[in-house]
Amino acid sequence: MIAMDTSAVPLDVQRDFDAVVARLKTGKPLDPADERRIHERAETIRQKLLQKHGLQNAGVPIIRAIQGELPQPRSTFYNCVRWNERIDIMATIASQVKSFDGGAASPPIANDSERDAPIIIDEGRGPQLSTCRITVQDVVPYLKEECSNEDILKVMPALTTQEIQVVRRYVQEHYADVMAQDKRIGETNAKRTTSPEILAIRKQGREKLQAKKECLAGKQASERNGDNSPR
Amino acid sequence: MITLLADINIQGLIMALAERLKVEPFAGFSSDLKLRFMTFGEVSLHRKSRDAEVWQLCQDRGLFLITNDRNHDGDDSLAATIDKLGTENSLPVFTIGSADRLRTEREYGMQVAWALLEYLQDTENIRGTGRLFLPGEE
Numbered sequence: 001m002i003a004m005d006t007s008a009v010p011l012d013v014q015r016d017f018d019a020v021v022a023r024l025k026t027g028k029p030l031d032p033a034d035e036r037r038i039h040e041r042a043e044t045i046r047q048k049l050l051q052k053h054g055l056q057n058a059g060v061p062i063i064r065a066i067q068g069e070l071p072q073p074r075s076t077f078y079n080c081v082r083w084n085e086r087i088d089i090m091a092t093i094a095s096q097v098k099s100f101d102g103g104a105a106s107p108p109i110a111n112d113s114e115r116d117a118p119i120i121i122d123e124g125r126g127p128q129l130s131t132c133r134i135t136v137q138d139v140v141p142y143l144k145e146e147c148s149n150e151d152i153l154k155v156m157p158a159l160t161t162q163e164i165q166v167v168r169r170y171v172q173e174h175y176a177d178v179m180a181q182d183k184r185i186g187e188t189n190a191k192r193t194t195s196p197e198i199l200a201i202r203k204q205g206r207e208k209l210q211a212k213k214e215c216l217a218g219k220q221a222s223e224r225n226g227d228n229s230p231r
Numbered sequence: 232m233i234t235l236l237a238d239i240n241i242q243g244l245i246m247a248l249a250e251r252l253k254v255e256p257f258a259g260f261s262s263d264l265k266l267r268f269m270t271f272g273e274v275s276l277h278r279k280s281r282d283a284e285v286w287q288l289c290q291d292r293g294l295f296l297i298t299n300d301r302n303h304d305g306d307d308s309l310a311a312t313i314d315k316l317g318t319e320n321s322l323p324v325f326t327i328g329s330a331d332r333l334r335t336e337r338e339y340g341m342q343v344a345w346a347l348l349e350y351l352q353d354t355e356n357i358r359g360t361g362r363l364f365l366p367g368e369e
Contacts, residue, residue, distance in 0.1 A: 123281070123305075123307050124303065124305030124306045124307030124308060124311075125282065125302040125303050125305055125307060125308050126302050126303040126305075128302075131278075131279060132239070132278045132279055133239065133240070133278065133279055133280060133281070133282075133285075134239060134240045135240070135301065135302050137301040137302060138240040138241075138299065138301055138302075138330075140301070141301075141329075141330065141331040142331070145331070153243075154243045155241065155242075155243045155244055155330070155334060156239060156240060156241070156242060156243060157242055157243050158239040158242060158271065158278050185300075185301050189300070189328060189329070192328075192364065193368070194364070194367050194368040197360075198360060198363065198367075199368065199369075201350070201353075201356050201357060201360070202346070202349050202350060202367070202369065204352070204353065204356065205348075205349035205350055205351070205352035205353060205356075206349045206369075208352040208353065209260065209345075209348055209349055209352055212259075212260060212263065216259055
């Protein structure tokens with residue numbers, strides 16, 4: 001059981017926490033702005049906890065405290081659609097919990113499979129995979145074209161199919177926000193102009209390239225005419 | 232020798248571009264510049280590396296990063312890194328305007344290849360330019 005002292009919790013944090021709990025209980029979607037703020041705050045908290053304590057094996061006790069014993073097999077649980085929210089709520093709770101039954105925290109663990117399970121985070125480049133620098137928006141053009149995982153892997157062979165699935169799920173769950181961002185990217189790109197200095201640099205490069213082309217064409221003509229023998 | 236580092240968000244397309252540059256009409260010019268393309272793995276960069284780390288490694292090892300541009304310009308972004316750390320001697324970052332068009336449109340791929348070759352004709356001249364878009368305006 002988790003002992004909590006919520007007296008010092010700021011009102012906005014408490015409201016967000018209640019909203020997440022209501023979301024888990026009822027399935028009713030969160031307001032997108034609230035959801036984004038909660039994710040951002042949770043990620044900040046997660047990073048602080050990781051810096052301060054390293055990776056802890058407190059996740060399962062926290063989830064069991066929230067939900068009781070898991071009704072599903074472990075593999076199904078780890079593939080659960082709401083995994084991101086579970087991570088967020090754990091981080092939010094962990095920031096508020098004063099003590100766990102059992103006292104001192106366990107030592108950091110080095111479990112690759114847990115550490116590498118991909119989730120979507122935001123470190124300032126927009127939503128991205130926690131396990132890889134590829135962002136959701138990097139993948140969006142291919143999802144819009146209904147590309148298969150194999151097609152996406154041809155563009156980004158560093159991805160795993162698990163990571164692609166995480167991105168697909170995120171896009172499904174945040175469709176309006178993701179598409180709005182995609183539209184903004186398109187608009188920004190359409191407005192982009194090249195400075196006169198860069199245009200001048202490129203013009204010089206083109207002229208050099210043209211001179212090389214002519215030189216190459218001249219050489220090839222000479223070779224065809226048999227003029228390449230030493231004199 | 233000119234070495235370009237393919238960002239992992241576009242690695243497959245850049246390796247396809249590298250193959251295209253080995254054949255006509257580009258082969259002679261690529262060979263003249265001694266172009267070489269590398270991946271994150273080949274330069275020991277982790278797939279999770281941050282923009283600043285990638286950019287700094289490129290500067291330290293004289294690599295031209297080639298990437299796409301669909302990210303926020305937050306504090307940890309490539310744009311912010313270039314603004315913060317870039318100098319007049321820094322190597323630029325090549326940025327594909329539309330990775331998806333590079334994947335699907337042959338003519339767009341040709342434009343990207345020519346633009347890259349044009350910019351690389353004088354690598355000293357493009358230092359300090361920050362970000363160069365491909366194919367960009369002519």
